[in-house]
Amino acid sequence: MIVMEKVFETLVAFQVRVLAARNERGQGTLEYIGMIIVAALIVIAVLDVSETIDLGSIFQNNVDSVTERGAGG
Secondary structure: OHHHHHHHHHHHHHHHHHHHHOOOOOHHHHHHHHHHHHHHHHHHHHHHHHOOOOHHHHHHHHHHHHHHHHHHO
């Protein structure tokens, strides 16, 4: 449940920043980006809670592959 609390804290903080900005130009794009971020956070939270996928090792493997390619090439 700690993960879900952090997700909701992040969502509230994001919404406060969006409402503070209230510049109509580009507002639609900002809202779409916000929805994408919210969806990604929910997916990550569900995967983290379910423990069916080890997200830490996935991220570490990706970082290792990028740094190995960067160092070798």
